Amino acid sequence: MTNSPFISIIVPCYNQAEYLDEALNSVLNQTFSNWECLIVDDGSPDNTQEIANVWCLKDDRFKYLKKQNGGLSSARNYGIKFARGEWVLPLDADDKIADKYLELANNKIKQDQDVCLIYCKAKFFGTRNDDYNLAQYNFVNLLLENMIFCSSFFKKSDFIEVGGYDTNMKFGYEDWEFWINLLKNEKGTVSKLDYLGFYYRMKDSGSMIQEINKDEYKKNYSFRYMIKKHSELYLNNEKLPNIIQLNYENIHLKDKNLKLQKKIQFIENNFLYKILHRIYKFISG
Structure with missing residues (x-):
């Protein structure tokens, strides 16, 4: 191992110990060897520390960090703070990467001095085993939907610059x-490798992306927050204002509908309502 790893792999872990071995084994099997892997225990109540320590003894490129629980963003930020690599690759503890992902990314970095983000083809595994098909990247489309999964390479210096x-x-x-x-x-440029290098685990429950996609409040909160934070990008792009206005109106209508449904549910579950409803049915014959 060299004194200065080129790529730092960041693996946040919270209640994912049962999958951690598989994720870390996919790191160990990489054909590119100049890496470090920082396992960030985000205050997990399971046996994450025990498993991580085994890997640290097996190969000193694995490092274990522990912090108070703060969520996924906090855990990634914490790990990258200690990363020594010039480039960073996040890897969630329940996912895995193919053995040439680092090697091909390194080749791309050497070939293209302007590249600032690298990703690849992907596939689901677990409860689903189909291709993870995402739209072709361009920045305008990125403002409307995400087509780059979390396990993509970026420079640590860029990470620091944007906070x-x-x-x-x-x-x-x-x-x-x-x-x-x-x-x-x-x-810089964004590059998608012509290589199946990332595997995203699908589960019956517990997946963050599944949770947000089925919860309208969480989805709307997150999208509204992004629009507000990057309002200049959204409102000053001539291709977007009409779309964004429609999104705002759609979100507003969904919020009103959700509140109405909650009121109806509350009323229907109210004991007094049930009695009055029975009386009304009896009187009306």
Whole structure:
């Protein structure tokens, strides 16, 4: 191992100890060897520390860090703070990477001095085993939907410059907001490798992206926060104002509908309502 790793892999872990071995094994199997892997225990109540320590003894490129629970963005930021690599690759503890992902990314970095973000083809595994198909990247489309998954390479210096992951993105989409922040000034190019290098685990429950996608409040909160934070990007882009206005109106209508549904549910569950409803049915025959 060299004194200065080129790539730092950041693995935040909270209640994912059962999957951690598989994630770390995918790191150990990399054909590119100049890396370090920082396992960030985000105050996890399971046996994350025990498993991490085994890996640290197995290979000193693995390092264990522990912090008070603060969420995914906080854990990634904490790990990257201690990262010694010039480039960073986040890897969630329940996902995995293919063995040439680091090697091919390193080759791309050497070939293209302007590249600032690198990702690849991806696939689901677990409860789903199909391709993870995402739209082709361009920045205008990125403002409307995320097409770059979290396990993508970026420079630590760029991470520091934009202030890291926003810990206010507490429900998810934190990687989406980070990409917008990273790419908004067009500092470099984005490259997608023609290689299946990332595997995203799907589970019956417990996945952050599944939780936010089925919860309208969390989804709307996160999207509204991004629009407000990057309002100049959204409102000053001539291709977006009409779309953003429609999004605002759609979110507003969904909020009103959700509040109305909650009021109806409260009334229907109220004991007095049930009695009055029975009396009304009896009187009306």
